[in-house]
Amino acid sequence: MFQRIFHCLLGWLGIRRLREHSFFATLLARPAAVADFGVHHGEFFAALKCEHPVARALLIEADPALAESLKQTFGDEADVVHGAVVAESKQGSVTFTRSIQPESSSVFKEWSAAYGIADQVTVPALDFSDAVKRLGGRIDLIKMDVEGAEIGILESASASDLAGCGQLTVEFHDKRPPFTRRDVDRVCRRMRAEGYAIVMANWPKVDDVLFVNLKSVPAAKRIAVRCRVVVANALFIMRRRIFESGYSS
Numbered sequence: 001m002f003q004r005i006f007h008c009l010l011g012w013l014g015i016r017r018l019r020e021h022s023f024f025a026t027l028l029a030r031p032a033a034v035a036d037f038g039v040h041h042g043e044f045f046a047a048l049k050c051e052h053p054v055a056r057a058l059l060i061e062a063d064p065a066l067a068e069s070l071k072q073t074f075g076d077e078a079d080v081v082h083g084a085v086v087a088e089s090k091q092g093s094v095t096f097t098r099s100i101q102p103e104s105s106s107v108f109k110e111w112s113a114a115y116g117i118a119d120q121v122t123v124p125a126l127d128f129s130d131a132v133k134r135l136g137g138r139i140d141l142i143k144m145d146v147e148g149a150e151i152g153i154l155e156s157a158s159a160s161d162l163a164g165c166g167q168l169t170v171e172f173h174d175k176r177p178p179f180t181r182r183d184v185d186r187v188c189r190r191m192r193a194e195g196y197a198i199v200m201a202n203w204p205k206v207d208d209v210l211f212v213n214l215k216s217v218p219a220a221k222r223i224a225v226r227c228r229v230v231v232a233n234a235l236f237i238m239r240r241r242i243f244e245s246g247y248s249s
Contacts, residue, residue: 002239002242002243006235006239009231009235010232010235013228013231013232013235014026014027014228015199015201015232016051017201017208018044018047018048018051019043019044019047020171020207020208021044021143021145021169021171021208022169022199022201022208022210023141023143023167023169023210024167024210024212024225024228025051025052027166027167027212027217027225028052028140028141028166028167029055029140029166030052030053031052031053031054031055032052032053032054032055032140032141033054033055033056033057033135033136033138033139033140033141034048034054034056034057034058034139034140034141034142034143035057035058035059035060035131035135035139035141035142035143036057036058036059036060036142036143037060037085037131037142037143037144037145037146037153038060038061038062038085038144038145038146038147039059039060039061039066039070039080040061040063040066040102040103040145041066041069041070042059042070042073042074044143044145045057045059045074045078045143046074048141049077054077054078056079056135056136057074057077057078057079058078058079058081058131058134058135058139059074059078059079059080059081060081060083060084060085060126060131061080061081061082061083062082062083062084062096062105062107062123063096063098063102063105064082064121064123066102067080067081067082068082079134081126081134082123082124083123083124083125083126084096084107084123084124084125084126084146084149085126085127085128085130085131085144085146085149085153086107086125086126086127086149086152086153087127087149087152087153087155087156088127088128088129088156088157088158091125092124092125093122093123093124093125094107094122094123094125095107095109095120095121095122095123096120096121096122096123097109097111097112097113097117097119097120098112098117098118098119098120098121099112099113099114099115099116099117099118100115100116100117100118101115101116103147104147105118105147106146106147106148106149107146107147107148107149108147108148108149108178110176110177110178111147111148111173111176112147114176127153127156127157128153128154128156128157128158128161129157129158129161132161132164132165137164138164138165139164139165139166140165140166140167141166141167141168141169142165142167142168142169143168143169143170144168144169144170144171145170145171147173148173148178148179150170150171150172150173150187151172151179151183151184151187154168154170154187154190154191155186155187155190159194162191162194162196162213163194163195163213163215163216165213165216166212166213166216167210167211167212167213168196168210168211169208169209169210169211170209170210170211171207171208171209172184172187172206172207172209173207174206181206184206184209188209191211194213195213195214195215196211196212196213196214197211197212197214197225197226197229198210198211198212198229199212199229199232199233199236200233200236201232201236202236203233203236203237203240204240212225212229214226
């Protein structure tokens, strides 16, 4: 019964979860400008465009084989870019380590090594600003799953670029070096300072964190959005406390 109530309340709040990434569907523009950092096989974007009209889409994938496959699949519906989104301090190109377990491939060799290294390739490097500019300075939703690089990306992103984003749904990786929960907490403090509200959709884990840019919400609706964020966080905490399990679709 609680499970049914839980999902009904999430629907009432306007929260949607696709491929383990949560966001407020009711806050998205129709149609929306979206970006996907770490596309893998494109499951998130494929699911999103089936439910929500998309005006412009930017898909960035570092694995060359996956990027080529994505171009074949979404070439007419999105701008597919072969490259790795990294912290602003890195320029030109970066070494991308492909893991035997593809989902763990990363610009951090030590991260990929945990599952075994397949090979290493040099790929073009893009920073957060590059992505924002490619979509005309405004992105309604960014999904980020970049195996550790999310820490540097969000720490180095400029305030003006963050101001151009509506929502970011991020999978943080804090279980293996070089990252810890302290790094994630530091990023969350920075995002709050930039005007973002935060939903921990798999509390207390940080593998599904939603950042909502309150500054992008009309002033008359901000209090309502803040209330929705508070209620959503309470629901996710209650679910974990009662069932000792995370959020499942």
